[in-house]
Amino acid sequence: MWEYTNQVMEHFERPRNVGVVTRIDGEGQVGSLSCGDALRLTIQVDRDNDIIEDAKFQTFGCASAIASSSALTEMIKGRTVDHALTLTNQDIADYLGGLPREKMHCSVLGQEALEAAVANYRGVKPKAAEGQVICECFGVTDVEIERVARTNRLTTLEEVTQFTKAGGGCGKCQEKLEEILARILKKGTGKPAPGNGKSAGRMTTLKRIKLIEDSIATQIAPALMRDGGDIELVDVNGQEVYVTLKGTCASCPSSKRTLADFVTERLRTLVDPEIVVKEYRPE
Amino acid sequence: MRTIYFDNNATTAVDPQVLEAMLPFFQGLYGNPSSIHHKGGEVGAALRLARQQLADLLGCVPAEIIYTSCGTESDNTAMWSALRTQPDKRHLITSRVEHSAIINNAAFLKRLGYRVTEVGVDREGLLDLDQLRQALSPDTALVSLLWANNETGVLFPVEEVAQLCSEKGVVFHTDAVQAVGKIPINLKNAKIDLLSLAGHKLRAPKGIGALYIRKGLKFSPFMIGGHQEGGRRGGTENVPYIIGLGVAAKLAVERLPEENTRVKAMRDRLEAGLLKIPFTRVNGHREYRLPNTTNISFEYIEGESILFHLSHAGICASSGSACTSGSLEPSHVLRAMGVPFTAAHGSIRLSLGTTNTDDEVDEALRIFPEVVSKLRELSPFWKDDGPVQDSDMLTCEDNNCQVCN
Numbered sequence: 103m104w105e106y107t108n109q110v111m112e113h114f115e116r117p118r119n120v121g122v123v124t125r126i127d128g129e130g131q132v133g134s135l136s137c138g139d140a141l142r143l144t145i146q147v148d149r150d151n152d153i154i155e156d157a158k159f160q161t162f163g164c165a166s167a168i169a170s171s172s173a174l175t176e177m178i179k180g181r182t183v184d185h186a187l188t189l190t191n192q193d194i195a196d197y198l199g200g201l202p203r204e205k206m207h208c209s210v211l212g213q214e215a216l217e218a219a220v221a222n223y224r225g226v227k228p229k230a231a232e233g234q235v236i237c238e239c240f241g242v243t244d245v246e247i248e249r250v251a252r253t254n255r256l257t258t259l260e261e262v263t264q265f266t267k268a269g270g271g272c273g274k275c276q277e278k279l280e281e282i283l284a285r286i287l288k289k290g291t292g293k294p295a296p297g298n299g300k301s302a303g304r305m306t307t308l309k310r311i312k313l314i315e316d317s318i319a320t321q322i323a324p325a326l327m328r329d330g331g332d333i334e335l336v337d338v339n340g341q342e343v344y345v346t347l348k349g350t351c352a353s354c355p356s357s358k359r360t361l362a363d364f365v366t367e368r369l370r371t372l373v374d375p376e377i378v379v380k381e382y383r384p385e
Numbered sequence: 386m387r388t389i390y391f392d393n394n395a396t397t398a399v400d401p402q403v404l405e406a407m408l409p410f411f412q413g414l415y416g417n418p419s420s421i422h423h424k425g426g427e428v429g430a431a432l433r434l435a436r437q438q439l440a441d442l443l444g445c446v447p448a449e450i451i452y453t454s455c456g457t458e459s460d461n462t463a464m465w466s467a468l469r470t471q472p473d474k475r476h477l478i479t480s481r482v483e484h485s486a487i488i489n490n491a492a493f494l495k496r497l498g499y500r501v502t503e504v505g506v507d508r509e510g511l512l513d514l515d516q517l518r519q520a521l522s523p524d525t526a527l528v529s530l531l532w533a534n535n536e537t538g539v540l541f542p543v544e545e546v547a548q549l550c551s552e553k554g555v556v557f558h559t560d561a562v563q564a565v566g567k568i569p570i571n572l573k574n575a576k577i578d579l580l581s582l583a584g585h586k587l588r589a590p591k592g593i594g595a596l597y598i599r600k601g602l603k604f605s606p607f608m609i610g611g612h613q614e615g616g617r618r619g620g621t622e623n624v625p626y627i628i629g630l631g632v633a634a635k636l637a638v639e640r641l642p643e644e645n646t647r648v649k650a651m652r653d654r655l656e657a658g659l660l661k662i663p664f665t666r667v668n669g670h671r672e673y674r675l676p677n678t679t680n681i682s683f684e685y686i687e688g689e690s691i692l693f694h695l696s697h698a699g700i701c702a703s704s705g706s707a708c709t710s711g712s713l714e715p716s717h718v719l720r721a722m723g724v725p726f727t728a729a730h731g732s733i734r735l736s737l738g739t740t741n742t743d744d745e746v747d748e749a750l751r752i753f754p755e756v757v758s759k760l761r762e763l764s765p766f767w768k769d770d771g772p773v774q775d776s777d778m779l780t781c782e783d784n785n786c787q788v789c790n
Contacts, residue, residue, distance in 0.1 A: 104689075114693065120763055135766055136726040138687065138715070142765035160765035164689035168763060239714075271714055 106165060107199035113169035118176050121158045128223025130215040137240050137267070139163030139208065141171050143215040145178070147223055152183045159215075166198075166205040173197045174212040183220055188320055189213060190253055191265070192371075196325050206265045210250055236278050239271025244282060251286050255371060259283065310373070311338050317372040318345070322365055331361060336382040343369060344382040389745045392701045393586075394535055394563055394678060394736035399629070400588040406632040407590075410625035418622055419613070428624055435631025442634040443580070443597055444571035451596050451614040452627050456562040456583030459596040460486040460529075462607035462618070463558040463579040467527040468494070470603040471556070474526035476500040478517060480541070481721035482510065484560055487529055488717075500524070509670035510539035510722050517546065525555045532564035532580075536705050536718045536734055537669030538678025540568070544575050551576035556602070562586055566637035567644050567675050578602050584626065589633035593626035640739050649676035651746050652737050656681065658750040662757050664772065668705075668724050668732060677737045680705065680719075682728035685767050686760040691733055694756040700749055705732040 106114075123146040133140035139162060146156040157175040161168050173194050178186040191209035195201045201209055214228075221228035233245030250256070250265050262279055263270045269279050315335055323333050326347075337344040347361045366379040390398070410431070416424030418432055436447040443450070453459045464487070468477070477494065479487055481503045491501045502520040505513045512530070521528075528550050532543050543559045550557040558579035564570065566587035572580065577599065584593035598604055598617065610619015656679045659665060664684040683691060688704030695702055705716030714720065715729035724732070735749075761767040 111693075114690070115697070117763065131765070135685070135730075138726075138730050140765055160763060162685065162764045162766055163687050165693050167687075168690060 104165075104202050104205070106169075106202070109173075109197070109199040110166055110169040110201065113172040113198065114165040117159075117161075117168055117172040119156075119158045119172065119179070121160065123156045123158045128219040128221075130218030130220075130222060130228070132211055132214045132218055133163070134241075135162060139167045139211060141167065141211050141215045143171070143174070143219045145219050145223065147183065154178050154181055154183060154186055163208065163211075164205070166201050166208040167211060169198055170194050170201070170208040170212045171215070174216060178216060183223070186216060187220060189216060190321075191250070192254060193321070193325070203261070203264045206254070207267045210265055214246075236282070237266075237268035237271065237275045239275075240267040242266050242268040247279065247282055248286060251283060256283070257287065313373050314338055314343060314369065317369060318365075321372060322368050325364070325368075326361065333361075333365060341374070341376045342378050342380055344380050346382050386699045387748075389700045389749055390740065391735040391737055391745075391749065392703055393738035393740075394538075394734065395703055396585045396591065397588050397738060398740060399590050400633060400636055402636060403589055403629045403632045407625040407629040410628050414624075418624065419611070431628055432622060432624065435628050438631035439595060439634040442565065442570070442638050443582075444573045445597055446600065448615070449572075449597055449600055451598060451618045452623065452630075453594040453596055453618060454592060454623070455594040456484075456560065456581050456586075457486040457594075458607070459581030459583070459594045460484070460558075460560055461490065462596050463581060464490050464527065464529060465607055466598075466603075466605045467556040467558065467579070468499075469605040471526045474524050476502070476522060476524040477526055478502045478504060478520050478528045480504045480506065480512060480530055482506055482534055482536075482718040483529070483531055484535060484562070487531075487560060506539075506721050508723050509673075510534060510537050510668070510718070511670055511673060512541045512546075514542065514545070518549065521549070521553050521555060525553070527556045527558060529558040529560070532559045532561040533567065533675050533678075534669070534718060535563050536716055537680045537722075538563070538675035538736070539669045540564070540673045540675070543577065547576040547578070550578075563675065563678075566634075566641070567677055569641060572597060572599075584630040584633060587633050587637045589630040590626060593623055593630050595630065643739050645676045648737050648739055648741070651741055651743060652677055652679055652735075654743075655679065655735060655737070655746045655749060658746075659753055662754055663770070666728060668719060668722065668728070675736075678734065679736075680732055680734045682724065683731040683733065683757050684728050685764050685772055686731045686757065688731055688733060690760050691731065691756060694759065695733075695752065698752045698756065700752060703734040703736075705729060705734065 123144045125146050126144045127147040128145040130143045142160045144158050145154050147153065148155050157178050159171040159175050161171040177189060177194070177197055191206065191213040194209040194212045195206065218228040233243035235241055236244050236247060247262060247266055247268055251262060254265055256262050256265060259269060259276060259279055262268055262283060269276045318333055318335050326333050332348040334346045336346060345365060362379055362381060366377065369377045369379060414428055414431065416428045418425055418429040436450055439450055440447040453462060475498065477491065477499060479491055479501065495501050504517045504520065507513065528546060530541050530543055530546060533540050547557045556578045557576065559577055560581045561570065562581060562583045563586060565582040580597040582595050585591040604617055606617050606619065608619050613619060613622055656667060659681050660667065662683065666682050668680040668682060692702060692704050705719050715726060715732070719729040719732060766773050
């Protein structure tokens, strides 16, 4: 039996926003019946302000696929389209308190559906459809594999399969997947993402602080706020990042540690694996 | 909440009579049967009775049975013995729907240079006997087949295959883990050389299995050790569990008629009721199968989701869907049968036992339609009362897709 979090089971049993929006401004369909999971996401957009007014889903799949879809709709409603697009699959997983590694592809499915729906709304081609199909069993392209591998810092073939399903069918493409992975690992995480020690070394201090600031504002703070917490950046000194943390249980030492761990993990992923998060305690 | 346990092919509850018979052997009767003193002697007598009870269930003599730790150990012992005792033969035959104990050993043997033939099955899960006949060669060391399939309950004609093998001088092994206790077995007149069974499928605890080794068959032990089991399996006897398996075997003999009448009737009624839900199908031959098992596909929804909803309503079942196992493809058994992926992903196995009641069947027939319609309402492939015909997502766009083809 999978160890699903309470949030996953809650969204699975009482899924939010099931169905189709009244006025379909954008529609994304990913997966297929034969692949074992499929998600149809429809969005209704306030065109004047570019805000997603409503989002609804229909999902065929396991408990985590249904929960991920439900979470996705909750997360994007009320956001601007641009803001919604900053969502990563990890954010969906985080919203649900985490997913088993073998089920991470369910969160990727959500992210892809969102991108497809927005692309449809904007009348452009979705990103995931670009590139060359590497895994024929599940129709996964090299572009998609590379992106998911980079944003989630995947290092093994097993992880690539857990996150994208690629290589999980007949297994013929596994050699190609290894090549892609080797290329990514060799090159480092390169441009958008943030990542390993080398690229961080080339970053100027100013850019580095800016990246930390952005990561906290767009990725970390929203996650904490969902649970009634907050975070504020106080100072950056080399690898040390000083923050103040506010949680609903601010006085509880164990809950504090969890918050700090979460922030550390995110900053290491988004900025630099060497980062040490320290809590700033005003006298 | 009341539990309705329809997963007896996964494991069964230890029978109270079995537990009761085992308990004295943890404390008072703790002797080692190999010991010469009276503490050893009193255990030895009980072991002889237990072995006789199991022999009665199988229709063999007690000396033809060795105890193991589980069905998997029995399978390993059988396979490796057959290969070690015939070192010149480098070919084995099995099927595409075997248990992982056999599949993974066969894969390992391939790497060692053995030739492996995996005989196919038809759409109803029945063995392709012609293919098996043609595959038999003077180089064949072993044929190993499931007697009853764990997922579908479909039976293979093992007695017929055993006869065929015997004529050709090929060793025949059957994994009868699911068959023992559910269908009549009489090894006395069969040409079966080796047969595996597991205690926990017939109301004994987990941790005890047995292997039948036909008298006169060349044998090489898997577990090399002391003189126990006639030197065929080293290690001090798992006394309480062997005693438990003996009592379970005795009960299985007594309950065999009930398995094939009352349990079968409940299975049939459950199955007929579930088939009234639109877009459902049974996987596996309706006649040549275990009396307690049904494998049903609910199309356009996914197995893991069904199992969770069932579980919350108290029903325990299994699925051949991809998502439950952590693999990405549905069960190899359903794929070998050519069950379309659209149905394989929504397959549920229900396996009943003598502990189940008619009330439970009624309750399940009330719960199932609710669960299925709840999930179909969520499904992008379902609208109102039927499947969406024109969805782009019914199959993937790729024509070379290995999954669809």
